[in-house]
Amino acid sequence: MRDIKKISTGIPALDERLGGGILSNSIVLLSIQTGVTLIQFTQWNVPKQMDNPHIILVNFALPAVEFLERSNVKSISRDENTKVQRDNLFTLIDCFTEASDTVKKVDGGVIYQVQYPFDPNRLYSTMKQVREDLGENKSALWVFDSLTDMSIGVSEEELVKFCRRVFRFHKSFRDIAFYLLNWEAHEKKFRAIMNQLADVVIEFKVEEKQDKLKNYLQVIKGVFLIDTKKLYYEVEGSGETIFYNPWRESPRL
16 A cells, blocks of 8 residues: 655646645545636646556546546656656546446546446445546546536535545555536535545635736645645636736736
8 A cells, every 4th residue: 555645736836835746645626616727737747746646537517538638648758757657647527428338448548437336335336436447546636527517417415424424445555536516506514514624725826916807826725734825826728727826917937
């Protein structure tokens, strides 16, 4: 079994707020406000800080091809410090496509198509099978996009039960797991329970400043939380994310 250690997010300013990074057995909730430009650190920053990671994507949000393109999962640099095998980089559990249970090999990984994704027990069984097939000593990063999309076919009560079960499972393997959701789409009671279940909660929001919309993230909960101040950022056309102080005229790292 792997040791628990701190994993950098790849974003120094965020690591500083989190007390050095995210523990390698953490459940992280990413609360996404409607209209926010989401920084994709879960897909391409965090894996670069991990030792030979296998990325497991649970997708309710988009067609599989589009989801993989947006997640940019194949762009993880492969250097002497990131020893990732080309044919075993990721597993996509596709809950968006209506299809019978099938497994497809694709460039860089495998796609599992789930016939009944809104059945929490079936989905849990698929996730459990995928993780157990990797083995206990393999490092894994989970990205679940999203609980809000899953709630279209699952009640919030059932969703909480599912999360309690699957979060315990992640922790048994000491995996990092990122779960996306839109707080605005859920009841206050559900949000409160999810806050309790998660180790880290990061909110992504947008606000109007000087007649301009500005993106920021804010760490609401963390194991070693140091700073809850807003962290403003912009995503450039190249995909690079620039963090800055809001009173500066132009973004700076």
